Amino acid sequence: MSGDSKSGEWECNDALKTWVSNRLLALLGFSSPEFVEFAIGLAKQATSAADVVGKLEEYGLAFSDDLYLFAEEIFSKVPWKVSPRKQKTYENEDGTTGSGKAVFEDQIEFIKESMLKVDDEMSIESPQISKAKSKLETLHEDWRTLPIYAHRDSLLKAIEEHQVLVIVGETGSGKTTQIPQYLHEAGYTKRGKVACTQPRRFAAMSVAARVSQEMDIKLGHEVGYSIRFEDCTSEKTVLKYMTDGKLLRELLGEPDLASYSVIMVDEAHERTVSTDVLFGLLKDIARFRKDIKILISSATPDASKFSDFFDCAPIYRISGRRYPVEIQYTKAPVADYLDAAIVAVLQIHVTQPPGDILVFLTGQEEIESAEEILKHKISGFGSEIPELVICKIFSNLPAELQAKIFQPIPIGSRKVVLATNIAEASLTIDGINYVIDPGFCKMESYNPRTGMESLQVTSISKASADQRAGRSGRTGPGKCFRLCTADSYKTKLDDNTPPEIQRTNLTSVVLSLKILGIQNLLNFDFMDPPSNEALLKALELLFALGALNKLGEVTKVGRQMAGFPLDPMLSKMIVASDKYKCSDEVISIAAMLSVGNSIFYRPKGEQVHADHARMSFHTGNVGDHIALMNVYNSWRETNYSTQWCYENYIQVRSMRRARDIRDQLERLIERVEIELTGCPNDLQAIKKAITSGFFSHSARLQNYGSYRTVKHPRIVHIHPSSGLADNFPRWVVYHEVVLTTKEYMRNVTELKPQWLVEIAPHYYQMKDVEDA
């Protein structure tokens, strides 16, 4: 990246940088361009040497005489005045620069609102294709009535004239399916492939299927899709739909995207981590590849942010087809939103014309209790009130139960769907006329200082509330009932949800960017930069894992690790398994861990049986990691039996996913020259491999069953779902800590303290692990 040159008079000289780097090496044993800049930045802003020390301590460095000396020296060496350069990376309060706004906006054309129903979120399986016409004819007609059709020529002209174009179009405008076809017809595919990225696998698959139908060719020939575990493309493929994460992976192997002539980033407003990283990389690629076209497509009307980021790229607007949605607020604040939501459902049911209801709730538990209360209430209704069919949907609901929301209901009855955020963007239910929105969701946040994740109920943003409201206006005019006052909507809600990249652990992103040769990540052009703290934490961990050397450069181990689509700690565990000759077992464990926490199933009323089944995999107090391996192996022995899963209270879907991941890992280890070897009877080898990845997650027993993490001391507890919950080993290594009612370690295995010094001598000293 060539981003450093613009920093103006504050560009610090190389001698200063070298000096700081050397001091950091002495102090931390680790340095990198990012740390150097961080330290210099601190010193610039500080008012005294003590201030520098304070800030360094805040960041997590232990106080020492050396640290103080360093602070004094750096404070005196770095000139102290307020930086004149635009600090885009630090404060980003007001993004409205105003000046550079869309040169293109006066050229915007609106066409008449078409009311036809075709959809790029779409359901290709719809059997409702007119019998009188051939399938193809119908498709072509749809295509001519899409709002985008009238824009074809002016859109192509705009793409021709500008390297980067921001396209705004509501869902239903047809942009996802049509633009790549236009580009193909205009000859862009002669110079290279056209990629169109989607945040979700299903969207990539179904849109590709739709387009291949429209073009009347076999899916996988000229039009194909590529997602994890499934590459449906061939040498012929010129229109390639793919997930954004998949393109990022491809970029690691082809940093200039030489085989592509156009990249269209669709659904950019969703701001997934992958999309955000792609933004920065594409902006850079566009600088030295003048022949590549970048299209950023978003459904948010306010696209100025995208335009500003891409150096005032023009904005092109395409109208969509939306029915009006009437929004109602409560007159007074509601005390209990669940209660209020239930009352609202009943009121709509009794007083409003036909049409189904969608209620947004925060999670499974809430949905299930709402379901119970509703059932109870309607049981008291007389026969003159039509039937109310209650459906629920959340991602952990088994697939066969999920399908129920699409089943037809008796004529004259009404459906109410209790849903999590899954119904906000990922999944569309037809026939919804009423939306009830209490205005909350569960959101993950990540604290880089403690490395802890927590999932908390939070108010949604205005953007999110509008998206939810829009769900009622898809097939006809809709109504949305917001369970807050109009005033609190206006004043209390943020405009936008903070992008995921600012709420997540960045270790894996940072490793990828380092592989791509980004020297200094603090200067990387993020649209909304994550905090320096989060970036530095990621660098520190990568150094500890041996993925980066002392100077912040990627090592051989780092390259091996980057070969796996996993969290770097898991990747390191696999790389280390080569040494301990247990890669066969370790990739199973890695696959099971990366599936997450949805393997064991614990239905209401059957908890005792479920817990009993789960404990049967823990024989011998082997620890949770080995137990996961036992689960996988037992399942494999039954030839991947679904019945076996039911009997053992295990989620089939999760197991199948684990199998997919494991298969992929098995293929990948070869590429980084790791041999597939097993050591079924040597649990110690396996545990040592685990420790090689997770040594920074170690904890020792305190009094009364609580634990203290070794490196950055915190009090934590073994999660009750762990096989070791009643066992209290003196030393443990854990997969993660989550904050719920307490700080719980999830997935725990016993450890010998001397392993820590043996495996990570750069991280632990004897004094850290001496038994007190």
Place this chain on the structure above:
DNA sequence: GAGCACTGC
């Protein structure tokens, strides 16, 4: 002795 919103590689 307790709870997983949603994606993705």
